Amino acid sequence: MKSINQLIDGLPEPLKTVVNLMDTAEEKKMAMYASIVVAGSLMPHGWINYDSKVNYPALMLLISFPPASGKGKLALLARLVEKVSLEQSEANRSAIKNYRTALRIFEKAVRKGEEAIMPEKPRLPLLLVPANTTSAKLTEQLSENAGEMMALLFETEVDALTNMMSNKFGQDNSMIIRKVYHHETISQMRKTNDEHFEVRKPKMALVLTGTPSQTPKLFTSVKDGLFSRFMIVTGDAPIAWKDVDPCEECHPLDGKFEDLSTEFHRIYHYFKDKNVEVKLTEFQWTCLNNLGKIWLSECSEEGGEYAISIAKRHGNMIARVAIVLTLLKYYNKKSTDEKVICEDDDYMTAEKLVEHSFQNSLALFKEIPGDEMHGRDELSEFYDHLPFEFCTKELKPLEKVLDRSARTIGRMLKRLVDMKWLDQVKKGKYRKVDFSGASEVADLSDDSFNF
Numbered sequence: 001m002k003s004i005n006q007l008i009d010g011l012p013e014p015l016k017t018v019v020n021l022m023d024t025a026e027e028k029k030m031a032m033y034a035s036i037v038v039a040g041s042l043m044p045h046g047w048i049n050y051d052s053k054v055n056y057p058a059l060m061l062l063i064s065f066p067p068a069s070g071k072g073k074l075a076l077l078a079r080l081v082e083k084v085s086l087e088q089s090e091a092n093r094s095a096i097k098n099y100r101t102a103l104r105i106f107e108k109a110v111r112k113g114e115e116a117i118m119p120e121k122p123r124l125p126l127l128l129v130p131a132n133t134t135s136a137k138l139t140e141q142l143s144e145n146a147g148e149m150m151a152l153l154f155e156t157e158v159d160a161l162t163n164m165m166s167n168k169f170g171q172d173n174s175m176i177i178r179k180v181y182h183h184e185t186i187s188q189m190r191k192t193n194d195e196h197f198e199v200r201k202p203k204m205a206l207v208l209t210g211t212p213s214q215t216p217k218l219f220t221s222v223k224d225g226l227f228s229r230f231m232i233v234t235g236d237a238p239i240a241w242k243d244v245d246p247c248e249e250c251h252p253l254d255g256k257f258e259d260l261s262t263e264f265h266r267i268y269h270y271f272k273d274k275n276v277e278v279k280l281t282e283f284q285w286t287c288l289n290n291l292g293k294i295w296l297s298e299c300s301e302e303g304g305e306y307a308i309s310i311a312k313r314h315g316n317m318i319a320r321v322a323i324v325l326t327l328l329k330y331y332n333k334k335s336t337d338e339k340v341i342c343e344d345d346d347y348m349t350a351e352k353l354v355e356h357s358f359q360n361s362l363a364l365f366k367e368i369p370g371d372e373m374h375g376r377d378e379l380s381e382f383y384d385h386l387p388f389e390f391c392t393k394e395l396k397p398l399e400k401v402l403d404r405s406a407r408t409i410g411r412m413l414k415r416l417v418d419m420k421w422l423d424q425v426k427k428g429k430y431r432k433v434d435f436s437g438a439s440e441v442a443d444l445s446d447d448s449f450n451f
Contacts, residue, residue: 008032010349012328014263015039018077021256026235027070030063033233033353034077034207037061040324041127041152041205042081042268045275050319053182057323058150060181060206061231062158064215064364069237071156071209078128078154079257083265085128095122127268129204131155132164135172139188142180142204143197149272150203158210162217174226180204181229181313206230215364222368228309231317231357232364270331277339278323284347288318291351295358301408307365314358321350362411382412383421389431 008019008028018035022028040046040057047054065071102119109116123144129151133141145151155161164170179186179202186199208218212234219227280288295311303310325346330337385398395409404412413430416422423431 004029007349007352010345012325012346013332014260014267015328018080018260021253022070022073024070024238026065026238027073029235030065030071030074030209030233031077033061033231033357034063034074035080036321036324036353037205037207037231038077038080038152038154039264039267039328040320041150042084042264043271043276043324043327044148044150044203045273046271046278046323046327047276048278048280048319048323050316054201055316055320055323056150056183056203057320057327058181058183058203058205059231059317059320059324060177060229061208061233062215062218063207063209063233064212065209065235066237067211069235073253074207074209075156076253076257077207078156079254080261080264081127081152081268082258083261084268085126087265088126092122092124092126095124098122125149127152129153131158131161131208133173134164134167134169135176136169136188138173138176139186139197139199142176142186142199142202145203147183147199147201147203150205153204153206153208155207156209158208158214158218161208162214166217174224177204177206178224178226178229216368219368222306222365225309227365227368228313228361230361231314231354232360233357234360234364267328267331271327275338276327276330278326278342279339280319280322280342280347281344284322284342284344287347287351288315291315291318291355297405298407299362301404302362302411303365307362310358310361310365314354314361317357318347318350318354321353322347325350366415379412379416379419379421383416383432386422386430386432389425390429392428392430 004025008016011019011032015032015035019028019031022031037059040059043057045056047056049055063071063074099119099122106116106118123146125145125148126141127149129138129141131153142151153161161173165173176186183201183203186197186202188197210218222228292311292315295314296308299307299311322342326340326342329343329346330340382398382402385401387394392410392413396406398404399406399409402409413422417424417430420433423433425431
């Protein structure tokens with residue numbers, strides 16, 4: 001099993017440099033996922049054939065940590081695409097200026113009765129899209145990008161998106177995000193100005209950060225499928241004071257990320273017109289399919305029909321993360337091949353990162369309205385089957401009695417410990433506590449940083 005340091009060491013540049021600029025383990029963990037999503041947004045034509053469908057490296061990520069856990073540093077990662085955004089803004093301003101000049105010339109010719117051709121309004125593509133955007137404007141921007149450029153919604157306060165989604169002008173954003181994940185055509189027609197947008201193969205990546213209390217506002221139910229489209233990274237805030245006194249040689253990270261934005265700008269230009277297919281080996285497909293079967297069984301056991309999509313889409317996420325890692329190495333080698341094989345190390349890194357998200361997702365699924373997960377009644381039944389004091393190996397017969405796998409039993413034990421129904425005496429050994437003193441379920445997210 002790879003450790004976190006091994007995972008970081010195996011990352012292609014410049015991701016490794018980005019992650020190592022972070023200080024704490026929590027910051028590195030968050031930056032690893034976020035930098036992969038950001039890098040993928042610069043590869044609009046990189047793709048993989050997954051389940052006989054074209055999939056691009058458009059990933060969606062939610063980082064849910066308590067306040068003061070280091071999420072604020074992630075705002076620096078938006079600076080990685082700063083040069084790309086500035087270049088696009090300047091190009092768009094120039095295009096609009098030229099269009100308005102041409103339009104004035106056209107209107108002048110029309111007034112004189114001269115024959116003239118009306119200028120075509122230019123497309124104004126953008127990479128960075130704000131979360132505080134109406135559904136109509138989001139659809140319009142995806143239409144402007146026309147699948148030739150990916151949109152990146154990077155927001156360090158998830159409320160910026162959820163507030164708009166609860167507004168009548170942004171209530172379709174959830175539907176748009178769900179369709180965009182699978183690059184499904186989005187259509188919009190409005191009477192005003194005879195507007196008609198049809199976006200074929202839309203591509204959008206999302207990086208959202210927030211606190212556990214904000215999560216239910218984003219995922220109001222598990223039944224619409226929005227939740228299963230996100231990689232989920234959770235954790236706790238360290239209870240330790242961090243030395244904030246900079247050393248003599250230490251410089252603000254702003255400058256370092258500004259330097260890195262030059263490299264990400266090069267990546268953008270390298271891939272903006274490059275169509276590259278990433279292929280997995282037979283061994284890698286076998287690993288993915290076997291893991292998918294295990295995940296599907298866990299989701300079915302623990303969550304029923306609404307949890308099954310978590311397993312299916314996380315399998316898809318492995319392939320998308322593999323695209324990013326593979327194409328960054330492709331970029332570093334300055335390759336020009338139209339097809340590239342994913343290396344086993346990159347596949348295993350993708351698998352391990354997505355496995356961690358899968359476990360977090362399944363844990364968080366329990367807290368979202370509209371689920372079919374084990375409730376207190378089922379946990380109580382499981383609790384009643386437990387002896388007063390026991391070791392995990394003694395629970396083997398319960399797997400057959402309750403028709404639950406060993407991993408599911410382990411997860412239920414963790415929940416009972418979190419709920420203070422069980423006391424973990426030592427690793428693998430538990431003791432029941434007085435049920436009358438049990439507290440309400442707290443944060444049951446998987447806060448482990450052990451990959």
